[in-house]
Amino acid sequence: KKQFGVIGLGKFGSAVARHLEKLGYPVLAIDKEMSLVDEIKNDVSFAEVVEATDPEALAAAGIKNCDTVVVAIGDVQSNILVSLVLQELGIKNIIVKAGSKIHGRVLRKIGITDIVFPEEDMGIRVANKIASTNILDYISISKEFDLVEFQATKNLVGKTLKELSLRNRYGITVIAIKHDGEVIVSPQAEQKIEEMDTLFLVGKATDIQKFEKEAT
Amino acid sequence: KKQFGVIGLGKFGSAVARHLEKLGYPVLAIDKEMSLVDEIKNDVSFAEVVEATDPEALAAAGIKNCDTVVVAIGDVQSNILVSLVLQELGIKNIIVKAGSKIHGRVLRKIGITDIVFPEEDMGIRVANKIASTNILDYISISKEFDLVEFQATKNLVGKTLKELSLRNRYGITVIAIKHDGEVIVSPQAEQKIEEMDTLFLVGKATDIQKFEKEAT
Numbered sequence: 513k514k515q516f517g518v519i520g521l522g523k524f525g526s527a528v529a530r531h532l533e534k535l536g537y538p539v540l541a542i543d544k545e546m547s548l549v550d551e552i553k554n555d556v557s558f559a560e561v562v563e564a565t566d567p568e569a570l571a572a573a574g575i576k577n578c579d580t581v582v583v584a585i586g587d588v589q590s591n592i593l594v595s596l597v598l599q600e601l602g603i604k605n606i607i608v609k610a611g612s613k614i615h616g617r618v619l620r621k622i623g624i625t626d627i628v629f630p631e632e633d634m635g636i637r638v639a640n641k642i643a644s645t646n647i648l649d650y651i652s653i654s655k656e657f658d659l660v661e662f663q664a665t666k667n668l669v670g671k672t673l674k675e676l677s678l679r680n681r682y683g684i685t686v687i688a689i690k691h692d693g694e695v696i697v698s699p700q701a702e703q704k705i706e707e708m709d710t711l712f713l714v715g716k717a718t719d720i721q722k723f724e725k726e727a728t
Numbered sequence: 729k730k731q732f733g734v735i736g737l738g739k740f741g742s743a744v745a746r747h748l749e750k751l752g753y754p755v756l757a758i759d760k761e762m763s764l765v766d767e768i769k770n771d772v773s774f775a776e777v778v779e780a781t782d783p784e785a786l787a788a789a790g791i792k793n794c795d796t797v798v799v800a801i802g803d804v805q806s807n808i809l810v811s812l813v814l815q816e817l818g819i820k821n822i823i824v825k826a827g828s829k830i831h832g833r834v835l836r837k838i839g840i841t842d843i844v845f846p847e848e849d850m851g852i853r854v855a856n857k858i859a860s861t862n863i864l865d866y867i868s869i870s871k872e873f874d875l876v877e878f879q880a881t882k883n884l885v886g887k888t889l890k891e892l893s894l895r896n897r898y899g900i901t902v903i904a905i906k907h908d909g910e911v912i913v914s915p916q917a918e919q920k921i922e923e924m925d926t927l928f929l930v931g932k933a934t935d936i937q938k939f940e941k942e943a944t
């Protein structure tokens with residue numbers, strides 16, 4: 513069974529560690545702070561206090577048993593050093609949390625390809641969500657398209673999906689409708705939109721914005 | 729035009745502030761640290777150094793012009809105090825970043841309903857992503873269903889969506905297929921799965937897990 517390492521037990525790192533265990537995978541959780549290691553040790557398979565910039569200490573802690581290691585350290589310098597050390601130790605998959613685009617560029621320069629920007633991505637998601645009264649949630653699912661949870665406006669109520677014809681008019685697909693608290697995935701063309709319904713829409717950001725303007 | 733306030737210019741707060749401006753909304757960005765306010769002032773409409781636990785200082789900075797204020801402070805105590813102060817100043821929409829579930833519970837107790845957990849949500853997303861070799865991305869879009877970007881396995885290649893019949897067998901909907909770098913939203917039933925294709929699947933977490941087990 514695959515084993516995972518998580519270095520850095522801040523909010524992000526400890527969430528990764530705990531959820532991997534929840535999915536049934538053994539995790540080696542590491543931090544230089546004993547209090548954080550103590551806090552997590554009942555929730556993970558292995559928890560060690562380690563100065564992760566030290567390759568020998570990492571090896572002694574068993575990092576080489578991990579197929580994948582997540583570097584969840586906030587301090588940019590330590591984050592980059594630890595990533596380098598893991599590469600030199602031959603760790604196959606290294607996933608690194610970056611705090612800024614420039615931090616990400618430095619990581620890419622040293623050969624790290626799996627980079628995550630949790631706060632930045634969530635910041636953009638929250639901004640998209642609060643900017644529009646009708647957009648309840650906004651998720652970027654790939655470079656090409658976004659998924660939007662859209663509160664039905666007056667102009668939409670009473671019309672069927674067929675009548676709205678969002679695909680032809682905007683290139684947007686309604687992948688689900690939430691009606692009366694129940695989510696209907698892949699709704700039928702005859703589905704009529706009711707007041708308080710939520711539409712889950714998939715499309716390009718520009719098409720979604722255009723639709724949202726014209727629907728309000 | 730709606731105006732937004734962002735208090736706390738860490739990675740999350742500054743991402744919210746910058747993206748709102750990018751969407752065309754004026755932002756009042758606040759932090760007690762002058763260096764962070766200086767760093768952002770060219771990217772936002774208003775940037776002020778303010779001790780946000782002080783209601784008079786906040787009012788003097790113009791917080792009452794904001795329809796919505798995002799509290800992006802990490803320190804739990806300050807975060808809760810600032811949220812309280814904003815309520816007392818009569819701010820209509822308050823969105824607060826919480827660092828843990830218990831922090832979230834305290835916020836709910838004082839009447840804050842819009843709470844975000846950026847690091848925790850992203851931690852879970854990354855954990856889901858790395859736990860499975862075939863799952864390239866995993867997004868929770870609502871309490872009921874998740875969206876998964878799934879790398880086609882050998883067993884799927886050469887079959888059409890109609891033959892796979894994922895909806896009948898697992899209650900999963902294929903909302904898009906990425907083929908040769910191109911994303912096809914709402915693919916036809918005759919769409920044949922090729923090697924290297926990625927399927928975007930929507931369904932309940934348990935159904936997705938069941939499908940993933942049987943597809944590999």
Ligand SMILES: Nc1ncnc2c1ncn2[C@@H]1O[C@H](COP(=O)(O)OP(=O)(O)OP(=O)(O)O)[C@@H](O)[C@H]1O
Pocket residue numbers: 519520521522523524525542543544545548562563564565584585586587590594847
């Ligand atoms: N060299 C190191 N070896 C081991 N652990 C380290 C090292 N440097 C930093 N850490 C740990 O990484 C953890 C996360 O770092 P930090 O809290 O700075 O990041 P953060 O971005 O604020 O975290 P989050 O947003 O996930 O809460 C800290 O608990 C810290 O002790």
Ligand SMILES: Nc1ncnc2c1ncn2[C@@H]1O[C@H](COP(=O)(O)OP(=O)(O)OP(=O)(O)O)[C@@H](O)[C@H]1O
Pocket residue numbers: 631735736737738739740741758759760761764778779780781800801802803806810
């Ligand atoms: N009372 C306050 N008034 C104004 N700003 C404050 C106050 N308390 C904290 N801040 C600011 O909030 C910002 C974010 O807080 P902090 O860096 O602790 O959070 P964080 O969770 O690590 O942030 P992120 O993960 O978004 O980078 C800091 O820049 C800090 O100066």
